[in-house]
Amino acid sequence: MTNLSAATLDHAADLLEAHPDFRVLRRLRAVEWLFTGKPSGDMRVGVAVDVETTGLDHGKDQIIELAIQRFRFDALGRITEIGQARVWREDPGVPLDPRITMLTGLTDEDLVGKAIDEAAAIHILASADIIVAHNAAFDRPFVDRRLPAIAGKAWACSMAEVDWLELGFEGRALAHLVAQCGWFYEGHRAENDILALIHLLSHALPDETTILSALLARSAQPLFRIHAVEAPFDAKDALKARGYRWDSLLRFWWTSVSGEDLEAETAWLSEHVYCGRGNPAISEQSALERYSR
Structure with missing residues:
Protein backbone atom coordinates (compact mmCIF):
# COMPACT_ATOMS: atom_id res chain seq x y z
CA MET A 1 0.00 0.00 0.00
CA ALA A 220 -13.54 46.19 12.23
CA GLN A 221 -16.37 46.59 14.74
CA PRO A 222 -15.55 47.93 18.20
CA LEU A 223 -15.69 45.66 21.23
CA PHE A 224 -16.44 46.79 24.74
CA ARG A 225 -14.35 45.51 27.62
CA ILE A 226 -16.33 45.21 30.83
CA HIS A 227 -14.49 45.23 34.15
CA ALA A 228 -16.69 43.93 36.96
CA VAL A 229 -14.84 46.09 39.50
CA GLU A 230 -15.78 45.68 43.16
CA ALA A 231 -18.10 42.79 42.33
CA PRO A 232 -19.23 40.93 45.46
CA PHE A 233 -17.13 37.88 46.26
CA ASP A 234 -20.16 35.60 46.18
CA ALA A 235 -20.77 36.57 42.53
CA LYS A 236 -17.57 34.87 41.34
CA ASP A 237 -19.24 31.59 40.36
CA ALA A 238 -21.90 33.37 38.30
CA LEU A 239 -19.28 35.53 36.58
CA LYS A 240 -17.08 32.54 35.80
CA ALA A 241 -20.03 30.55 34.48
CA ARG A 242 -20.90 33.44 32.17
CA GLY A 243 -17.40 33.45 30.70
CA TYR A 244 -15.75 36.25 32.64
CA ARG A 245 -11.99 35.95 33.23
CA TRP A 246 -10.14 36.79 36.41
CA ASP A 247 -7.38 39.40 36.20
CA SER A 248 -5.00 38.30 38.94
CA LEU A 249 -2.96 41.50 38.76
CA LEU A 250 -5.78 44.05 38.94
CA ARG A 251 -8.08 41.65 40.80
CA PHE A 252 -11.37 41.89 39.00
CA TRP A 253 -13.45 39.80 36.62
CA TRP A 254 -13.72 40.97 33.01
CA THR A 255 -15.15 40.10 29.62
CA SER A 256 -15.50 41.64 26.15
CA VAL A 257 -18.77 42.01 24.25
CA SER A 258 -19.91 43.54 20.98
CA GLY A 259 -21.84 46.77 20.85
CA GLU A 260 -25.07 44.91 20.17
CA ASP A 261 -24.62 42.83 23.33
CA LEU A 262 -23.46 45.63 25.62
CA GLU A 263 -26.86 46.70 26.93
CA ALA A 264 -27.92 43.13 27.71
CA GLU A 265 -24.63 42.39 29.48
CA THR A 266 -24.78 45.48 31.70
CA ALA A 267 -28.38 44.64 32.54
CA TRP A 268 -27.31 41.12 33.57
CA LEU A 269 -24.56 42.52 35.79
CA SER A 270 -26.97 44.95 37.40
CA GLU A 271 -29.46 42.20 38.20
CA HIS A 272 -27.21 39.27 39.09
CA VAL A 273 -23.98 40.84 40.38
CA TYR A 274 -24.35 44.40 41.61
CA CYS A 275 -28.03 44.33 42.63
CA GLY A 276 -28.16 48.12 42.52
CA ARG A 277 -24.98 48.59 44.59
CA GLY A 278 -22.35 49.44 42.00
CA ASN A 279 -21.54 49.50 38.30
CA PRO A 280 -18.90 47.96 36.02
CA ALA A 281 -16.18 49.96 34.27
CA ILE A 282 -16.59 49.88 30.49
CA SER A 283 -14.10 50.85 27.79
CA GLU A 284 -14.36 50.69 24.01
CA GLN A 285 -11.63 48.72 22.24
CA SER A 286 -10.59 48.64 18.60
CA ALA A 287 -8.37 45.96 17.08
CA LEU A 288 -5.39 48.06 18.17
CA GLU A 289 -6.09 47.54 21.88
CA ARG A 290 -8.05 44.30 21.82
CA TYR A 291 -6.54 41.33 23.69
CA SER A 292 -3.73 43.44 25.16
CA ARG A 293 -3.32 43.51 28.90
Whole structure:
Protein backbone atom coordinates (compact mmCIF):
# COMPACT_ATOMS: atom_id res chain seq x y z
CA MET A 1 0.00 0.00 0.00
CA THR A 2 2.85 2.40 0.70
CA ASN A 3 3.93 2.21 -2.96
CA LEU A 4 0.66 3.61 -4.32
CA SER A 5 1.10 6.78 -6.36
CA ALA A 6 -0.26 10.13 -5.23
CA ALA A 7 -2.67 10.12 -8.18
CA THR A 8 -4.03 6.72 -7.17
CA LEU A 9 -4.50 7.84 -3.55
CA ASP A 10 -6.22 11.05 -4.62
CA HIS A 11 -8.57 9.07 -6.84
CA ALA A 12 -9.40 6.73 -3.95
CA ALA A 13 -10.07 9.73 -1.70
CA ASP A 14 -12.36 11.25 -4.33
CA LEU A 15 -14.33 8.00 -4.55
CA LEU A 16 -14.78 7.90 -0.78
CA GLU A 17 -15.80 11.56 -0.62
CA ALA A 18 -18.49 10.94 -3.21
CA HIS A 19 -20.21 8.48 -0.83
CA PRO A 20 -22.36 9.91 2.01
CA ASP A 21 -21.05 7.36 4.50
CA PHE A 22 -17.48 8.63 4.35
CA ARG A 23 -15.55 11.79 5.10
CA VAL A 24 -11.96 12.17 3.97
CA LEU A 25 -9.32 14.21 5.78
CA ARG A 26 -6.29 15.34 3.82
CA ARG A 27 -2.97 16.30 5.41
CA LEU A 28 -2.27 20.01 5.38
CA ARG A 29 0.75 20.90 3.32
CA ALA A 30 2.69 24.12 2.92
CA VAL A 31 1.73 26.07 -0.20
CA GLU A 32 2.63 29.46 -1.68
CA TRP A 33 -0.92 30.61 -2.37
CA LEU A 34 -4.51 29.60 -1.69
CA PHE A 35 -6.29 31.69 -4.33
CA THR A 36 -5.00 31.87 -7.88
CA GLY A 37 -7.62 34.05 -9.57
CA LYS A 38 -7.52 37.78 -10.21
CA PRO A 39 -7.28 39.70 -6.91
CA SER A 40 -10.01 42.17 -6.08
CA GLY A 41 -9.10 45.64 -4.80
CA ASP A 42 -6.07 46.66 -2.81
CA MET A 43 -3.84 43.99 -1.30
CA ARG A 44 -3.24 43.88 2.43
CA VAL A 45 -0.79 41.98 4.63
CA GLY A 46 -1.68 39.61 7.44
CA VAL A 47 0.60 37.71 9.79
CA ALA A 48 -0.47 34.50 11.49
CA VAL A 49 1.04 34.04 14.95
CA ASP A 50 1.26 31.21 17.45
CA VAL A 51 3.32 30.81 20.62
CA GLU A 52 4.25 27.99 22.94
CA THR A 53 5.07 29.10 26.48
CA THR A 54 6.30 27.87 29.84
CA GLY A 55 2.81 28.32 31.28
CA LEU A 56 -0.39 30.37 31.23
CA ASP A 57 0.64 33.38 33.32
CA HIS A 58 1.29 36.39 31.07
CA GLY A 59 3.14 38.14 33.86
CA LYS A 60 5.79 35.54 34.65
CA ASP A 61 5.77 32.78 32.04
CA GLN A 62 7.83 33.04 28.87
CA ILE A 63 7.68 32.21 25.19
CA ILE A 64 9.64 29.09 24.29
CA GLU A 65 8.56 28.90 20.64
CA LEU A 66 7.32 31.67 18.37
CA ALA A 67 5.98 31.01 14.87
CA ILE A 68 4.92 33.71 12.42
CA GLN A 69 3.93 33.55 8.77
CA ARG A 70 3.09 36.47 6.53
CA PHE A 71 0.35 36.29 3.91
CA ARG A 72 -1.30 38.69 1.46
CA PHE A 73 -5.03 38.92 0.89
CA ASP A 74 -7.35 40.91 -1.34
CA ALA A 75 -10.40 43.02 -0.56
CA LEU A 76 -12.62 39.91 -0.53
CA GLY A 77 -10.47 38.13 2.04
CA ARG A 78 -8.90 35.71 -0.43
CA ILE A 79 -5.32 34.71 0.37
CA THR A 80 -3.19 35.27 -2.71
CA GLU A 81 0.34 34.79 -1.40
CA ILE A 82 1.89 33.00 1.58
CA GLY A 83 5.36 33.77 2.85
CA GLN A 84 7.87 31.50 4.49
CA ALA A 85 7.07 30.35 8.01
CA ARG A 86 9.58 31.58 10.55
CA VAL A 87 9.95 29.66 13.79
CA TRP A 88 12.21 30.50 16.70
CA ARG A 89 12.77 28.73 19.99
CA GLU A 90 13.95 30.47 23.12
CA ASP A 91 15.67 29.24 26.25
CA PRO A 92 13.59 30.40 29.25
CA GLY A 93 16.50 29.82 31.63
CA VAL A 94 14.44 27.49 33.82
CA PRO A 95 13.50 23.81 33.47
CA LEU A 96 10.25 23.12 31.67
CA ASP A 97 7.29 21.74 33.54
CA PRO A 98 6.93 18.10 32.37
CA ARG A 99 3.36 18.82 31.31
CA ILE A 100 4.57 21.54 28.95
CA THR A 101 6.92 19.00 27.37
CA MET A 102 4.01 16.58 27.05
CA LEU A 103 1.88 19.28 25.40
CA THR A 104 4.44 20.78 23.03
CA GLY A 105 7.00 18.01 22.54
CA LEU A 106 9.74 20.51 23.43
CA THR A 107 12.39 19.55 25.97
CA ASP A 108 14.97 21.53 27.91
CA GLU A 109 17.61 20.22 25.51
CA ASP A 110 15.67 21.61 22.52
CA LEU A 111 15.85 25.11 23.99
CA VAL A 112 19.37 25.39 25.38
CA GLY A 113 21.07 28.49 24.01
CA LYS A 114 18.22 29.32 21.63
CA ALA A 115 16.82 32.85 21.21
CA ILE A 116 14.20 34.63 19.11
CA ASP A 117 15.63 36.73 16.29
CA GLU A 118 14.08 39.99 17.50
CA ALA A 119 14.99 42.06 14.44
CA ALA A 120 13.51 39.54 12.01
CA ALA A 121 10.38 38.97 14.08
CA ILE A 122 9.74 42.69 14.52
CA HIS A 123 10.31 43.34 10.80
CA ILE A 124 7.67 40.78 9.80
CA LEU A 125 5.12 41.70 12.46
CA ALA A 126 5.51 45.43 11.85
CA SER A 127 4.61 44.91 8.17
CA ALA A 128 1.17 43.52 9.06
CA ASP A 129 -2.09 45.34 8.54
CA ILE A 130 -3.59 42.73 10.86
CA ILE A 131 -2.04 40.06 13.11
CA VAL A 132 -4.17 36.95 13.51
CA ALA A 133 -4.00 34.32 16.24
CA HIS A 134 -6.46 31.57 17.11
CA ASN A 135 -6.45 32.61 20.76
CA ALA A 136 -5.26 36.21 20.68
CA ALA A 137 -6.16 36.79 24.33
CA PHE A 138 -3.41 34.27 25.13
CA ASP A 139 -0.87 35.02 22.39
CA ARG A 140 -0.91 38.81 22.22
CA PRO A 141 0.16 39.63 25.80
CA PHE A 142 3.13 37.25 25.49
CA VAL A 143 4.17 38.74 22.12
CA ASP A 144 3.69 42.34 23.25
CA ARG A 145 5.80 41.74 26.36
CA ARG A 146 8.56 39.91 24.48
CA LEU A 147 8.57 42.27 21.47
CA PRO A 148 7.36 45.65 22.79
CA ALA A 149 8.36 47.39 19.55
CA ILE A 150 5.24 45.97 17.85
CA ALA A 151 2.82 46.66 20.72
CA GLY A 152 -0.14 48.63 19.40
CA LYS A 153 -0.57 46.69 16.15
CA ALA A 154 -4.06 45.58 15.16
CA TRP A 155 -4.90 42.01 16.21
CA ALA A 156 -7.81 39.71 15.38
CA CYS A 157 -8.81 36.45 17.05
CA SER A 158 -10.13 33.71 14.78
CA MET A 159 -11.38 31.76 17.79
CA ALA A 160 -13.38 34.50 19.53
CA GLU A 161 -14.39 36.88 16.74
CA VAL A 162 -15.85 34.40 14.25
CA ASP A 163 -19.41 33.17 14.85
CA TRP A 164 -18.54 29.58 14.05
CA LEU A 165 -22.02 28.21 14.76
CA GLU A 166 -23.58 30.70 12.35
CA LEU A 167 -21.09 29.63 9.68
CA GLY A 168 -22.08 25.97 10.12
CA PHE A 169 -19.18 24.78 12.27
CA GLU A 170 -19.14 22.97 15.60
CA GLY A 171 -16.78 24.02 18.39
CA ARG A 172 -13.91 26.51 18.30
CA ALA A 173 -10.75 24.41 18.69
CA LEU A 174 -8.41 24.93 15.73
CA ALA A 175 -7.84 21.24 14.98
CA HIS A 176 -11.58 20.52 15.12
CA LEU A 177 -12.45 23.43 12.82
CA VAL A 178 -9.76 22.41 10.36
CA ALA A 179 -11.06 18.84 10.36
CA GLN A 180 -14.50 20.12 9.43
CA CYS A 181 -12.88 21.71 6.39
CA GLY A 182 -11.42 18.33 5.42
CA TRP A 183 -7.86 18.60 6.69
CA PHE A 184 -5.71 17.22 9.50
CA TYR A 185 -2.33 18.14 10.93
CA GLU A 186 -0.09 17.44 13.90
CA GLY A 187 -1.11 20.06 16.46
CA HIS A 188 0.52 21.73 19.48
CA ARG A 189 3.52 22.83 17.49
CA ALA A 190 3.58 26.49 16.57
CA GLU A 191 4.63 26.03 12.93
CA ASN A 192 1.85 23.53 12.25
CA ASP A 193 -0.72 25.68 14.02
CA ILE A 194 -0.05 28.77 11.88
CA LEU A 195 -0.23 26.67 8.71
CA ALA A 196 -3.58 25.31 9.87
CA LEU A 197 -4.78 28.80 10.74
CA ILE A 198 -3.94 30.20 7.29
CA HIS A 199 -5.71 27.31 5.57
CA LEU A 200 -8.73 27.82 7.84
CA LEU A 201 -8.86 31.55 7.07
CA SER A 202 -8.81 30.79 3.34
CA HIS A 203 -11.74 28.35 3.53
CA ALA A 204 -14.53 29.34 1.15
CA LEU A 205 -18.02 29.74 2.60
CA PRO A 206 -21.28 28.93 0.76
CA ASP A 207 -21.84 32.61 -0.11
CA GLU A 208 -18.42 32.66 -1.86
CA THR A 209 -16.81 34.74 0.89
CA THR A 210 -14.06 33.36 3.13
CA ILE A 211 -13.60 32.88 6.84
CA LEU A 212 -10.96 35.61 6.70
CA SER A 213 -13.49 38.06 5.27
CA ALA A 214 -15.93 37.20 8.07
CA LEU A 215 -13.18 37.73 10.65
CA LEU A 216 -12.13 41.07 9.15
CA ALA A 217 -15.70 42.35 9.14
CA ARG A 218 -16.12 41.46 12.80
CA SER A 219 -12.69 42.80 13.74
CA ALA A 220 -13.54 46.19 12.23
CA GLN A 221 -16.37 46.59 14.74
CA PRO A 222 -15.55 47.93 18.20
CA LEU A 223 -15.69 45.66 21.23
CA PHE A 224 -16.44 46.79 24.74
CA ARG A 225 -14.35 45.51 27.62
CA ILE A 226 -16.33 45.21 30.83
CA HIS A 227 -14.49 45.23 34.15
CA ALA A 228 -16.69 43.93 36.96
CA VAL A 229 -14.84 46.09 39.50
CA GLU A 230 -15.78 45.68 43.16
CA ALA A 231 -18.10 42.79 42.33
CA PRO A 232 -19.23 40.93 45.46
CA PHE A 233 -17.13 37.88 46.26
CA ASP A 234 -20.16 35.60 46.18
CA ALA A 235 -20.77 36.57 42.53
CA LYS A 236 -17.57 34.87 41.34
CA ASP A 237 -19.24 31.59 40.36
CA ALA A 238 -21.90 33.37 38.30
CA LEU A 239 -19.28 35.53 36.58
CA LYS A 240 -17.08 32.54 35.80
CA ALA A 241 -20.03 30.55 34.48
CA ARG A 242 -20.90 33.44 32.17
CA GLY A 243 -17.40 33.45 30.70
CA TYR A 244 -15.75 36.25 32.64
CA ARG A 245 -11.99 35.95 33.23
CA TRP A 246 -10.14 36.79 36.41
CA ASP A 247 -7.38 39.40 36.20
CA SER A 248 -5.00 38.30 38.94
CA LEU A 249 -2.96 41.50 38.76
CA LEU A 250 -5.78 44.05 38.94
CA ARG A 251 -8.08 41.65 40.80
CA PHE A 252 -11.37 41.89 39.00
CA TRP A 253 -13.45 39.80 36.62
CA TRP A 254 -13.72 40.97 33.01
CA THR A 255 -15.15 40.10 29.62
CA SER A 256 -15.50 41.64 26.15
CA VAL A 257 -18.77 42.01 24.25
CA SER A 258 -19.91 43.54 20.98
CA GLY A 259 -21.84 46.77 20.85
CA GLU A 260 -25.07 44.91 20.17
CA ASP A 261 -24.62 42.83 23.33
CA LEU A 262 -23.46 45.63 25.62
CA GLU A 263 -26.86 46.70 26.93
CA ALA A 264 -27.92 43.13 27.71
CA GLU A 265 -24.63 42.39 29.48
CA THR A 266 -24.78 45.48 31.70
CA ALA A 267 -28.38 44.64 32.54
CA TRP A 268 -27.31 41.12 33.57
CA LEU A 269 -24.56 42.52 35.79
CA SER A 270 -26.97 44.95 37.40
CA GLU A 271 -29.46 42.20 38.20
CA HIS A 272 -27.21 39.27 39.09
CA VAL A 273 -23.98 40.84 40.38
CA TYR A 274 -24.35 44.40 41.61
CA CYS A 275 -28.03 44.33 42.63
CA GLY A 276 -28.16 48.12 42.52
CA ARG A 277 -24.98 48.59 44.59
CA GLY A 278 -22.35 49.44 42.00
CA ASN A 279 -21.54 49.50 38.30
CA PRO A 280 -18.90 47.96 36.02
CA ALA A 281 -16.18 49.96 34.27
CA ILE A 282 -16.59 49.88 30.49
CA SER A 283 -14.10 50.85 27.79
CA GLU A 284 -14.36 50.69 24.01
CA GLN A 285 -11.63 48.72 22.24
CA SER A 286 -10.59 48.64 18.60
CA ALA A 287 -8.37 45.96 17.08
CA LEU A 288 -5.39 48.06 18.17
CA GLU A 289 -6.09 47.54 21.88
CA ARG A 290 -8.05 44.30 21.82
CA TYR A 291 -6.54 41.33 23.69
CA SER A 292 -3.73 43.44 25.16
CA ARG A 293 -3.32 43.51 28.90
